[in-house]
Amino acid sequence: MSNFLHINNISHIFGPDLTTGERIAAKLGAKVETRSVHAVSDVTLSVRKGETLGLVGESGCGKSTLGRVIAGILLPTTGKIAIDGGPVMKNSHKVTTRVQTVFQDPFASLDPRMKVGDIVSEGPIAHRLTTKHEARKYVARWFERVGLDPIWVDRYPHQFSGGQRQRIAIARALAMQPDVLICDEPVASLDVSIQAQIINLFLELSRDLELTCVFISHDLSVVQHVSDRVAVMYLGRIVELGPVAQVFCKPAHPYTAALFGSVPKLVLDADELVQFDSIEGEVPSPLSPPSGCYYHPRCPLATALCRTSQPVSKKVSNLRDVACHHYKKQLADAG
Amino acid sequence: MTEPVLSVKNLTTHFFTRAGVVKAVDGVSFDLAKGEIMGLVGESGSGKTVTGFSMLGLVDAPGRIVKGSVRLNGTELTTLSDNELRSRRGREISMIFQDPISTLNPMLTIGQQMKLAIDAHESVSVRASATRAADLLTKVGISSAKARLRAYPHEFSGGMRQRVAIAIALLHRPAVIVADEPTTALDVSIQAQILFQMRDLARETGTAMIWISHDLAVVSSLASRLAVMYAGRIVEEGRTATLLRDPRHPYTAGLIASLPAAGKPGTPLNQIPGTTPSLLSLPPGCPFAPRCGRFTLRCEAEPKMTLQDSRGWRCFHPVGRLADAPV
Numbered sequence: 312m313s314n315f316l317h318i319n320n321i322s323h324i325f326g327p328d329l330t331t332g333e334r335i336a337a338k339l340g341a342k343v344e345t346r347s348v349h350a351v352s353d354v355t356l357s358v359r360k361g362e363t364l365g366l367v368g369e370s371g372c373g374k375s376t377l378g379r380v381i382a383g384i385l386l387p388t389t390g391k392i393a394i395d396g397g398p399v400m401k402n403s404h405k406v407t408t409r410v411q412t413v414f415q416d417p418f419a420s421l422d423p424r425m426k427v428g429d430i431v432s433e434g435p436i437a438h439r440l441t442t443k444h445e446a447r448k449y450v451a452r453w454f455e456r457v458g459l460d461p462i463w464v465d466r467y468p469h470q471f472s473g474g475q476r477q478r479i480a481i482a483r484a485l486a487m488q489p490d491v492l493i494c495d496e497p498v499a500s501l502d503v504s505i506q507a508q509i510i511n512l513f514l515e516l517s518r519d520l521e522l523t524c525v526f527i528s529h530d531l532s533v534v535q536h537v538s539d540r541v542a543v544m545y546l547g548r549i550v551e552l553g554p555v556a557q558v559f560c561k562p563a564h565p566y567t568a569a570l571f572g573s574v575p576k577l578v579l580d581a582d583e584l585v586q587f588d589s590i591e592g593e594v595p596s597p598l599s600p601p602s603g604c605y606y607h608p609r610c611p612l613a614t615a616l617c618r619t620s621q622p623v624s625k626k627v628s629n630l631r632d633v634a635c636h637h638y639k640k641q642l643a644d645a646g
Numbered sequence: 647m648t649e650p651v652l653s654v655k656n657l658t659t660h661f662f663t664r665a666g667v668v669k670a671v672d673g674v675s676f677d678l679a680k681g682e683i684m685g686l687v688g689e690s691g692s693g694k695t696v697t698g699f700s701m702l703g704l705v706d707a708p709g710r711i712v713k714g715s716v717r718l719n720g721t722e723l724t725t726l727s728d729n730e731l732r733s734r735r736g737r738e739i740s741m742i743f744q745d746p747i748s749t750l751n752p753m754l755t756i757g758q759q760m761k762l763a764i765d766a767h768e769s770v771s772v773r774a775s776a777t778r779a780a781d782l783l784t785k786v787g788i789s790s791a792k793a794r795l796r797a798y799p800h801e802f803s804g805g806m807r808q809r810v811a812i813a814i815a816l817l818h819r820p821a822v823i824v825a826d827e828p829t830t831a832l833d834v835s836i837q838a839q840i841l842f843q844m845r846d847l848a849r850e851t852g853t854a855m856i857w858i859s860h861d862l863a864v865v866s867s868l869a870s871r872l873a874v875m876y877a878g879r880i881v882e883e884g885r886t887a888t889l890l891r892d893p894r895h896p897y898t899a900g901l902i903a904s905l906p907a908a909g910k911p912g913t914p915l916n917q918i919p920g921t922t923p924s925l926l927s928l929p930p931g932c933p934f935a936p937r938c939g940r941f942t943l944r945c946e947a948e949p950k951m952t953l954q955d956s957r958g959w960r961c962f963h964p965v966g967r968l969a970d971a972p973v
Contacts, residue, residue, distance in 0.1 A: 369833040369834065369835060370833055472921045474921060475921075502689035502690055502860065502922065503689060503860060503861075503862070503901055503904060503905065504689060504900065504901060504904055504917070504918040504922075505921065506904070507904035507905075507906075507915040507916065507917040507918070508917045508918075508919075510906065510915055511914045511915055511917055514912065514914060515914070529833070529834065530906075531834075532905065532906040532907045533906050535906065535907075535911055536906035536909065536911050536912070536915070537911075537912070555911065556911070569835065570834065570835065573834050573835045573837070573838035573839075574834050574838070574863075575837070575838065575841065575861075575863045575864045575866070575867040575868075576863055576867070576907065577862060577863045577866050577890060577902070577905065577907060590835040590838070590839075593803055593805060593806075593835075593836065594833070594835075
């Protein structure tokens with residue numbers, strides 16, 4: 312299958328909006344905050360039609376920013392996004408409805424003063440996917456699709472539980488009939504027993520509607536369950552990319568290996584002392600990232616080369632990319 | 647078995663709200679041995695946090711401990727006055743809260759806060775308390791601890807702040823620490839570091855711990871015993887390994903089966919239908935019955951705790967190997 316969603320050299324930099332006065336003051340040597348955060352640096356990805364790409368990383372690694380850039384919510388500082396050949400943004404305006412987002416917190420993402428039926432129908436009416444007259448029927452169809460009772464359309468968000476709200480958020484996204492769905496930690500705020508319900512709904516819908524998905528999560532087991540391929544991010548860069556099974560079983564980047572090693576697993580034999588392979592240190596501040604490879608201060612394989620030169624993404628195999636000078640050693644060590 | 651450090655019997659905490667009585671904790675009983683780590687697992691609203699708060703006497707109006715007892719080293723805590731309770735809190739039993747951002751005072755340096763915690767129970771010279779604080783900070787993995795005492799909380803990352811909170815909880819070497827989801831707000835790599843350290847510290851100091859969490863995987867790697875809460879009750883308890891390998895209560899079994907790690911990637915997960923019940927209008931009988939696949943008419947009465955081989959469950963129709971054994 313051909314690539315459907317193209318992400319080309321995307322960078323997103325958050326910097327202070329300086330006034331002209333401040334800019335002059337900074338030039339003259341005054342103390343004005345001019346540092347900026349490279350939330351996403353130079354990310355290139357492509358996703359095939361119907362594929363689910365998992366995006367994992369610790370908080371602050373830029374995975375949500377990347378999701379928002381793909382969804383056309385944030386304008387990338389450089390680079391282009393294209394869906395099926397068409398642009399997502401033109402002159403800093405979003406020009407397509409083919410990409411929609413489901414956000415993390417269903418308590419914050421639904422307007423508390425709107426009826427849930429109106430929340431779902433607002434977009435489709437504005438974009439003439441349905442008419443005001445037909446809206447109720449249209450919404451009811453999507454409600455049924457996500458497992459909600461259509462008689463609830465006149466209720467307000469506060470009358471629903473977290474899991475139901477996330478279903479409403481999914482209905483709102485799908486009612487726009489998108490081709491691409493960005494899911495930004497859709498199950499992170501839900502209870503375990505509800506998480507499974509939403510994951511099952513997601514799997515069913517993405518298959519039936521042939522959705523191309525970018526699934527952002529810090530929960531590795533969730534990503535492993537829903538994605539076809541996975542991209543691991545660290546400080547704004549993609550350090551490893553490949554099919555889920557391969558990346559999870561045999562990570563090529565030391566960070567991926569350490570990240571997976573540090574996740575507590577369900578231990579069935581508690582008599583044994585469980586050994587965590589915890590990563591030393593913390594994620595450096597993105598305001599002043601380290602030189603060379605961003606991961607070198609925490610990396611067990613780091614050498615002098617890593618301190619000076621930023622590794623570029625290399626092909627490990629046909630489907631896998633990794634940005635590490637020593638990936639061969641990492642793969643060999645893993646056995 | 648030796649005398650337990652902490653013994654909770656039939657603890658019942660209700661909240662008297664305008665909408666009605668919320669039975670947040672309804673007859674919770676357990677014992678905690680010296681140096682033992684017990685995991686208290688449940689979904690949001692299952693009463694696990696209120697159980698923790700009740701043990702330290704931190705439940706505020708409209709909430710109140712209605713009945714039951716909490717005995718710490720033989721002393722009944724529920725009947726103590728506020729002052730007596732305060733003299734024990736922090737010294738004999740302490741708590742680590744979920745959110746490290748809001749538990750530290752932003753106006754005081756780390757050193758000042760730790761000194762306050764020491765002074766609350768002991769009179770120690772300024773120099774001695776600084777040494778003690780620095781030692782503990784080193785122990786919980788903060789480098790150059792002496793210099794860090796002069797830092798303010800905003801200069802620390804989330805993981806570092808939680809380490810400080812842990813150090814404060816350990817200052818008086820309490821017999822029991824109640825940890826309420828202390829790693830939930832942290833990244834996985836930091837969480838692993840902290841879990842690892844907590845386990846070692848507990849072993850080293852002989853401190854018993856109650857680790858409250860919604861995450862079975864986290865608890866299972868730390869606790870030797872688990873108690874699963876649902877709708878304000880402990881529905882199942884036992885040794886971690888036995889309970890996870892061979893759960894009895896359908897809720898525990900459902901929780902374990904619904905974890906993504908348990909299923910094959912891409913296949914539907916086992917899901918527990920419905921949602922957690924509102925504690926305001928809990929129907930009589932087993933609270934899990936409306937979501938349970940093994941529900942029968944018998945479940946309209948509330949099951950008692952069935953005890954067997956140092957484990958227990960509250961279900962008329964337990965799952966697992968002994969499912970057919972008489973109950």
